[in-house]
Amino acid sequence: MSLFKNVCKVIFSLSFIAALPQQQVAAAESVAVGTASFYAERFHGRRTASGERYNMHGMTAATGRAHYPLGTLVRVTNLSNQRSVELRVNDRGPLPRGRILDVSKRAATELGFLQAGLARVKVEVLDWGGA
Amino acid sequence: MSLFKNVCKVIFSLSFIAALPQQQVAAAESVAVGTASFYAERFHGRRTASGERYNMHGMTAATGRAHYPLGTLVRVTNLSNQRSVELRVNDRGPLPRGRILDVSKRAATELGFLQAGLARVKVEVLDWGGA
Numbered sequence: 621m622s623l624f625k626n627v628c629k630v631i632f633s634l635s636f637i638a639a640l641p642q643q644q645v646a647a648a649e650s651v652a653v654g655t656a657s658f659y660a661e662r663f664h665g666r667r668t669a670s671g672e673r674y675n676m677h678g679m680t681a682a683t684g685r686a687h688y689p690l691g692t693l694v695r696v697t698n699l700s701n702q703r704s705v706e707l708r709v710n711d712r713g714p715l716p717r718g719r720i721l722d723v724s725k726r727a728a729t730e731l732g733f734l735q736a737g738l739a740r741v742k743v744e745v746l747d748w749g750g751a
Numbered sequence: 752m753s754l755f756k757n758v759c760k761v762i763f764s765l766s767f768i769a770a771l772p773q774q775q776v777a778a779a780e781s782v783a784v785g786t787a788s789f790y791a792e793r794f795h796g797r798r799t800a801s802g803e804r805y806n807m808h809g810m811t812a813a814t815g816r817a818h819y820p821l822g823t824l825v826r827v828t829n830l831s832n833q834r835s836v837e838l839r840v841n842d843r844g845p846l847p848r849g850r851i852l853d854v855s856k857r858a859a860t861e862l863g864f865l866q867a868g869l870a871r872v873k874v875e876v877l878d879w880g881g882a
Contacts, residue, residue: 655868657788657791657868658847660788660813660844660845660846660847660850660853661844661845661846661847662800662813662842662843662844662845662846663844664844666797666798667797669793682791682793711793712793713791713792713793713794713795714791714792714793715791715792715793716789716791716792716865716866716868717865717866718866719791719868722791734847734848735847735848735849737786737788737847737850737868737869738868738869
């Protein structure tokens with residue numbers, strides 16, 4: 621029975637580990653508000669943290685380390701005009717304080733803040749990435 | 752005499768070509784006003800157009816293609832607080848409209864716009880770069 625107990629313990633522990641990614645990114649964290657900026661055109665073609673090259677015509681975003689894993693799909697809404705887009709996170713690293721995302725040029729165009737440079741946005745997670 | 756004339760013509764033409772870089776960047780262009788932003792920390796260590804890696808602790812800036820050649824030394828003054836720094840241009844490529852420079856994180860700190868993200872600045876050329 622000791623073996624059975626131990627196996628149960630291991631399975632029980634593993635179930636926690638397996639559940640961990642979802643727990644870390646629980647519902648409370650899945651909607652956030654902050655400032656978005658966008659990549660200048662000159663980064664077009666340069667490498668991102670995911671290994672992909674930045675494509676200014678793509679629908680992608682960079683996130684701070686503590687926010688979203690690479691591959692996460694988010695809906696971003698510009699709170700000043702309610703326009704929204706769906707973006708895939710493909711770059712990460714520290715962002716300036718209060719900055720939540722750095723989006724592609726196309727995303728900034730669709731969100732209508734290319735001129736302003738910065739926008740107050742809401743970020744909702746549609747699908748959590750694994751990396 | 753025809754040979755002498757032709758040689759003179761060539762020298763005359765060459766003198767124009769040699770003078771061209773300075774003429775393109777004449778005194779009228781040496782003070783400019785626009786919006787500055789700064790590189791996020793995540794670009795630290797990534798390549799710039801000059802081949803150098805971006806150093807967030809350095810005193811450098813990126814410029815739009817039409818502005819300053821690589822290697823140009825500029826004095827940048829934040830028009831909202833009159834703080835100024837001297838920066839060397841080591842990256843280039845299209846910047847968003849109205850954006851004149853993208854400066855290093857340290858430069859943005861010294862200029863006092865790390866929180867704001869953007870600042871209205873005056874850019875004075877101290878020394879024109881060659882590239």
